[in-house]
Amino acid sequence: MILLYLGYWSSADILTQSVIIPRLTILSEFSEIETILFCSIERAGDNPIDIEINKVRHIKFSSQPGKNVLAAKFYDFTHLPSFLLKEVEANNVTGILCNSPLAGAIGYLLWRKTSIPFVVECFEPHAAYMLESGVWSRYDPRYVILRFFEWRQKVMARALLTVSTHYTSKLIEDGVDKEKILTMPNGISLERFQFNNERRNQIRRTLGITSEMITGIYVGKFGDIYYHQEAFSLFAAAFRFFSERFFLIILSSHDHNDIEENLIRINIPMDRVFLTRVPNDIVPHYLSAADFAFSTIKPAPCRLYCCPIKDGEYWANGLPVLLENGIGDDSDIIKNEGGGFLLDMKNPDNSFTKIQNLMRTNRPETAIQIQSIAFKHRRLGLIRDVYTKILNLFL
16 A cells, blocks of 8 residues: 655644654554655745655655745645646555645545545644634635635545544534544654653753742744733733742744743743743653643634644643633543643633642652543554554555
8 A cells, every 4th residue: 555645834844743753653554554655845944854754755845935825825736736646646656645624635636636535634624713813814715715625625535534522523513424534633652752850850950940940831833823912921920920939931933032022021030931942852851841831722613623732742741731611622631631720811820829739749740640641632542543444445
């Protein structure tokens, strides 16, 4: 079996590193698979890297540089299918696996030309996400086009792999054939992200974090489907509540000048903030140094259908997560099983009080309890189980 695996990001993008590479590694372990052609989309300003995994041949599509967003998307959707068609025909591809509805749109276009079955994983209502976040308007061509492609994927994809039980239920309610829908949450390498007490002590010493201090960490972006100004207000509230005992770590690829300006604007003491960008394999070291984590996804109706990869990484490290209600299955997990506290952005002190009470427990002991949640809901074995079921669809 020869598979074409489509991503929609650069090879160096954090989503490729944290979501796609673990999946390619799992797929490469199946004896039925001979070769996986992995296609990444490299855009102007990207620094592409080579993905080196057994059985995986990495091909890069260079998106047209120097274009505005709409023109670049148009270029992708008109040129990428032809680019891939040559690879499909030359390599006798038997199945197409698409990560996200954006990649699924390309998979659908290839299916129209070749009739090769395609499966879409991480299938979410992305167009609705962008509309509810205020990033796109209802009349934005990107919204209209992606809505169309999402509809075609629901009809024509051989299988749809959602990341939330809520979206699985919604698709069935909407009349999508339930036999073609499986739930496959974003999995995490529990070993890679596990808590490390030695790293904790090392980083806390380096950053000047004393044993009495409570450290919060945020890993991710600002804006779009994530809070921007509100996130900094939340950080400021933590500094007010914990006073001089609080230290904040931010690991982000977002513009650091913008982050620093916002921190200074609301009078956050910069001597108790550590801001940096690190490779994904270094992130667990800083998670181990923290005591709890912020997850700042904006609530919206469609957020029930997402599965934040960072929540899984936080849990794998044993960190309690502060998360608002209505975010995928994760809010339900916190409500029913623990692993953090539901956050009220208008009154975050309630959550901070619970964090303060939790800090009376030894960090390694807390980590063990929360890691069990990561094992139950986010271990990579869950992805392997779903892949076992869908590979037969390509035979």
